Amino acid sequence: MLPMRKPWWALVLAAMVGFGYVQEDAKVKLNHYIAIGEQFTDFYDFGLEECQGDASCMYAKRKGWWDDYSPLCRSSASYNRETFTMFHWWGAEQMARAKWGLMVAIVLGFFMLDALFLRAAGVGERWRLLLLVYLASGLVVTAFYVFDGRGGADDPGYNVAREVLGFLQSPLPSLMLVLLPWLRDRALQGKARA
Numbered sequence: 001m002l003p004m005r006k007p008w009w010a011l012v013l014a015a016m017v018g019f020g021y022v023q024e025d026a027k028v029k030l031n032h033y034i035a036i037g038e039q040f041t042d043f044y045d046f047g048l049e050e051c052q053g054d055a056s057c058m059y060a061k062r063k064g065w066w067d068d069y070s071p072l073c074r075s076s077a078s079y080n081r082e083t084f085t086m087f088h089w090w091g092a093e094q095m096a097r098a099k100w101g102l103m104v105a106i107v108l109g110f111f112m113l114d115a116l117f118l119r120a121a122g123v124g125e126r127w128r129l130l131l132l133v134y135l136a137s138g139l140v141v142t143a144f145y146v147f148d149g150r151g152g153a154d155d156p157g158y159n160v161a162r163e164v165l166g167f168l169q170s171p172l173p174s175l176m177l178v179l180l181p182w183l184r185d186r187a188l189q190g191k192a193r194a
Contacts, residue, residue, distance in 0.1 A: 009120035015170045018111045023106045023169065025075055026084075030102060032073040034086045034095050036066075044091045055089065063088045074188045107134070107168055114174035126177045137164050 037043045047061030066088065072079040090098065111134055115127045141161040148157025167173070 007118075009135070012113060012117045013119045013171055016110070016117065018058055019109060019113060020169060023102075023109070026102060027106075028073065028075050029083045029098055030087070032075075033083050034099065037069055037095060039145060059088045091160055105166070107165070110169050110173075117171065117174040118177060121174075121178045123181075128172060129177050133177070134168060137168050140164050149151070 041060075046065060047058045051061060064086065066081065066083065070081045070083075072081055075082070080160030087095065087098075111130070112132055115124075117125050118126050118130060140162050144157040144164075146157075148160075167179040
């Protein structure tokens, strides 16, 4: 199944797990910040009058409010209010763009790691199948989002899209492409013996 004499696939697998942890933390912080911005209508304009539109003054005001009053958020294994400082500079539109940009960057990052894992496992030629898995998953996500997911986290379409993206943001696509042919061959050998 996996070449044990050249186990650099294990390093790629470890990189996938590490990248998964980092990207999940980033998504949680981004979604928490967006949720707080939606909860308080004047959040992105906080300090506008006092600061007379000065960006660095507004940044300091929003950061100060965040440090003192923002609700705690569960991030990985702990509750905290930590966030990325660049968020305090951005408005609602930039945060929405950041959410989509982060999703695209994460999926591309996992695709590259999946392709690298296939190569490390000695089946690099299966990258085309990997591309098909990603494209099919993308079609499923798009279909569910378009038809039933625009209302947010309460809609079934959004939840299906989130689960499919969760599948892509894991080692499962490349592991399937490594293991399924091996399992198929074992099943065929079992039929031949019977």
